[in-house]
Amino acid sequence: MNDKFIRAISTTEIAPGGMKAVELNGHEIVICNCGGIYFAIERRCGHMNAPLELGTLDGKIVTCAMHCAQFDVSNGQALSGPVPADLGNESPPPMLATFLQHVDMLMKHVRTESIRTYETKIEAGWVHVAP
Amino acid sequence: MDTEARKKALQYFFDKVVGPMGFKFTPDVELKDFLLEQEVILEAKHGVPFCPCQPVRHERVRDMQIVCPCIPFHREHFDAIKRCWCGLFVHKDVTDPNSLPQLSPRDVGLE
Numbered sequence: 001m002n003d004k005f006i007r008a009i010s011t012t013e014i015a016p017g018g019m020k021a022v023e024l025n026g027h028e029i030v031i032c033n034c035g036g037i038y039f040a041i042e043r044r045c046g047h048m049n050a051p052l053e054l055g056t057l058d059g060k061i062v063t064c065a066m067h068c069a070q071f072d073v074s075n076g077q078a079l080s081g082p083v084p085a086d087l088g089n090e091s092p093p094p095m096l097a098t099f100l101q102h103v104d105m106l107m108k109h110v111r112t113e114s115i116r117t118y119e120t121k122i123e124a125g126w127v128h129v130a131p
Numbered sequence: 132m133d134t135e136a137r138k139k140a141l142q143y144f145f146d147k148v149v150g151p152m153g154f155k156f157t158p159d160v161e162l163k164d165f166l167l168e169q170e171v172i173l174e175a176k177h178g179v180p181f182c183p184c185q186p187v188r189h190e191r192v193r194d195m196q197i198v199c200p201c202i203p204f205h206r207e208h209f210d211a212i213k214r215c216w217c218g219l220f221v222h223k224d225v226t227d228p229n230s231l232p233q234l235s236p237r238d239v240g241l242e
Contacts, residue, residue: 061140070140078132079140084178112132 005121005128011038012125019062021053027131029118032073034060039073040118040129046071046078047112069112081112132175138167141180141199145220149200154209154220157228166219170199184217211239 006024014020014033021030021043028043030053041062045052050066057063060074067082091097119130142156149155157163169183181187185197196204202215209215212234213222221228236242 059143061143072136072140077136079137080132080174082178 004130006131008127008129010126011122017057019053019057021051024129024131029129029131031127031129032057032062034073038120038122038127040120041073041076042116045069046115047082048110071115076115076117078112078114134168134171137171141167141170145200149202149220152202153223154202155223157218157221158226159228162218166217182217207241208236208239
């Protein structure tokens with residue numbers, strides 16, 4: 001076996017469409033089971049660092065649970081940024097409105113970056129990752 | 132954000148939603164490509180892929196009814212004309228979208 005690969009988890013640990021976070025050599029990694037094909041991505045969202053395993057995996061697209069930014073787990077490409085907050089038609093109380101405006105102003109400067117991916121391979125029922 | 136990658140992602144998600152409702156993407160590949168590209172642009176601007184052929188009025192309830200695919204909100208009209216307003220989706224039995232008659236809601240008895 002090539003030295004760069006580390007045995008991470010058993011293939012039976014993640015159901016198809018599921019994800020699991022692991023730490024390998026100090027790297028926080030999420031292993032994704034896309035219908036029997038395993039991909040490994042960095043754990044932190046490219047938008048605001050939320051843990052991606054808490055989101056949802058649909059095909060090869062992971063959606064972050066925090067602001068719904070989406071990424072392609074096969075190549076780490078950022079597919080969309082955060083969705084806007086939905087406050088409805090009613091204005092919030094003045095103090096909250098001021099706070100939300102401030103948060104909005106800060107959020108406009110946050111870019112959604114693509115995330116890192118890691119090589120994977122399956123051997124003897126184990127997923128191996130090269131961190 | 133890469134437009135082509137986002138177009139593919141939208142197509143993937145939309146396909147799963149419109150199929151069970153009896154619709155499919157238009158067989159007009161050029162039109163499909165153009166409309167998806169417009170939705171990617173609208174999504175980058177508003178955070179939501181609004182229908183490219185409808186104006187965003189900044190009235191939440193009405194705007195939510197034009198988020199693509201907007202089929203559930205205008206089902207009766209779309210079923211009558213066998214396509215959605217912008218033409219991105221057509222009924223599964225449609226092979227030539229250009230042959231479909233253009234009928235207003237009034238023409239099909241909805242107003």
